[in-house]
Amino acid sequence: MLLEQEPRLRELRVFDLHLSSWLEELKTGPVQVTPIQGDVTQAHQVAAAVSGAHVVIHTAGLVDVFGRASPETIYKVNVQGTQNVIEACVQTGTRFLVYTSSMEVVGPNVKGQPFYRGNEDTPYEALHKHPYPQSKAQAERLVLQANGRKVQGGLPLVTCALRPTGIYGEGHQIMRDFYLQGLRLGSRLFRAIPASVEHGRVYVGNVAWMHVLVARELEPRAELMGGQVYFCYDKSPYKSYEDFNMEFLGPCGLRLVGTRPLLPYWLLMLLATLNALLQWLLRPLLLYAPLLNPYTLAIANTTFTVSTNKAQRHFGYEPLFSWEDSRTRTILWVQGSTQ
Numbered sequence: 001m002l003l004e005q006e007p008r009l010r011e012l013r014v015f016d017l018h019l020s021s022w023l024e025e026l027k028t029g030p031v032q033v034t035p036i037q038g039d040v041t042q043a044h045q046v047a048a049a050v051s052g053a054h055v056v057i058h059t060a061g062l063v064d065v066f067g068r069a070s071p072e073t074i075y076k077v078n079v080q081g082t083q084n085v086i087e088a089c090v091q092t093g094t095r096f097l098v099y100t101s102s103m104e105v106v107g108p109n110v111k112g113q114p115f116y117r118g119n120e121d122t123p124y125e126a127l128h129k130h131p132y133p134q135s136k137a138q139a140e141r142l143v144l145q146a147n148g149r150k151v152q153g154g155l156p157l158v159t160c161a162l163r164p165t166g167i168y169g170e171g172h173q174i175m176r177d178f179y180l181q182g183l184r185l186g187s188r189l190f191r192a193i194p195a196s197v198e199h200g201r202v203y204v205g206n207v208a209w210m211h212v213l214v215a216r217e218l219e220p221r222a223e224l225m226g227g228q229v230y231f232c233y234d235k236s237p238y239k240s241y242e243d244f245n246m247e248f249l250g251p252c253g254l255r256l257v258g259t260r261p262l263l264p265y266w267l268l269m270l271l272a273t274l275n276a277l278l279q280w281l282l283r284p285l286l287l288y289a290p291l292l293n294p295y296t297l298a299i300a301n302t303t304f305t306v307s308t309n310k311a312q313r314h315f316g317y318e319p320l321f322s323w324e325d326s327r328t329r330t331i332l333w334v335q336g337s338t339q
């Protein structure tokens with residue numbers, strides 16, 4: 001997105017624990033693309049990568065709500081890693097920092113309270129127990145508190161945080177997992193969550209576009225945007241998690257069976273709890289990390305949707321991809337990813 005949309009771009013450094021082969025394909029144009037294999041938990045590696053950069057987009061993170069990684073590892077990558085990025089900016093004199101936060105810093109909360117089409121100012125008790133939302137919330141706080149800190153050279157750091165809802169699009173592995181599971185079940189999936197529970201979703205291309213716009217506008221609009229949070233949103237329809245997935249999986253030949261959940265909620269919660277118990281029992285032998293656990297069930301079963309125009313008001317954001325384009329691109333990816 002940066003290469004396509006930012007004419008002033010001179011160099012793009014991509015810092016990641018795992019470098020993908022597609023990065024090589026980006027090296028063919030006039031902009032220098034520099035892949036750097038590194039770990040955000042290693043402060044010196046981050047500082048070396050950041051040195052000389054005009055703007056940092058910090059999107060690296062450990063996304064784990066399935067119990068694959070320990071809470072300590074999640075904290076180290078998401079919180080300590082973010083602190084390292086902030087310190088690297090301060091030490092090297094980089095003034096603009098965009099952080100990929102998450103809707104999860106707000107909710108759904110431990111009380112399972114709905115957040116219905118809320119905005120950045122909607123009151124909501126952001127109470128979390130799970131390490132992933134806790135770590136993202138702590139990292140976001142660090143980023144916002146760092147706004148205004150003096151960087152090397154004496155000028156102030158300008159930071160802001162973007163909070164995507166559930167991201168979908170090309171590369172969405174969970175969508176592909178549901179597709180493969182549906183194929184195994186005879187081209188069917190069985191409804192587990194009531195259709196009335198709305199779940200916020202946003203297309204990956206629009207998330208990227210919003211990051212590019214923020215990176216571009218942070219300098220001229222530092223006063224307005226510094227220290228701010230923005231939900232990432234687009235025109236994707238409000239639907240339940242499963243009904244939304246069917247927008248893509250339906251055209252790929254799957255159908256969602258049932259207008260109501262096949263199993264009662266208490267039974268699903270029992271299964272989710274059994275999964276958590278099995279995960280704990282099996283941990284010394286193997287990693288058992290199914291999609292269904294009490295936390296993922298709670299997220300999927302709690303309404304959380306946003307309705308806001310803050311990004312449009314503050315930096316002129318309009319989605320780059322229409323809902324129709326986002327849908328088509330995702331369907332093509334699901335179809336292509338399993339062949």
Ligand SMILES: NC(=O)c1ccc[n+]([C@@H]2O[C@H](COP(=O)([O-])OP(=O)(O)OC[C@H]3O[C@@H](n4cnc5c(N)ncnc54)[C@H](O)[C@@H]3O)[C@@H](O)[C@H]2O)c1
Pocket residue numbers: 015016017018038039040041059060061062063077081100101102103136163164165166167168
């Ligand atoms: N997927 C979603 O629905 C969603 C929603 C809201 C916010 N987010 C946030 O967006 C960001 C990207 O998430 P994603 O879904 O693309 O996940 P992802 O796992 O595909 O991407 C995370 C990237 O971070 C890298 N990374 C992990 N640990 C690292 C480390 N120690 N050092 C350097 N790089 C490291 C990974 O290699 C990977 O490329 C994360 O910060 C996540 O919290 C994701």
Ligand SMILES: CC(C)CCC[C@@H](C)[C@H]1CC[C@H]2[C@@H]3[C@H](O)C=C4C[C@@H](O)CC[C@]4(C)[C@H]3CC[C@]12C
Pocket residue numbers: 063065101102103104165166167174192193241291292295296297299300
């Ligand atoms: C109960 C089962 C039938 C369905 C289980 C679906 C479950 C794996 C899905 C539902 C909601 C998904 C999360 C949601 O889209 C938002 C985010 C925020 C983001 O920062 C990280 C990913 C995450 C937690 C999604 C993970 C997968 C979830 C829980």
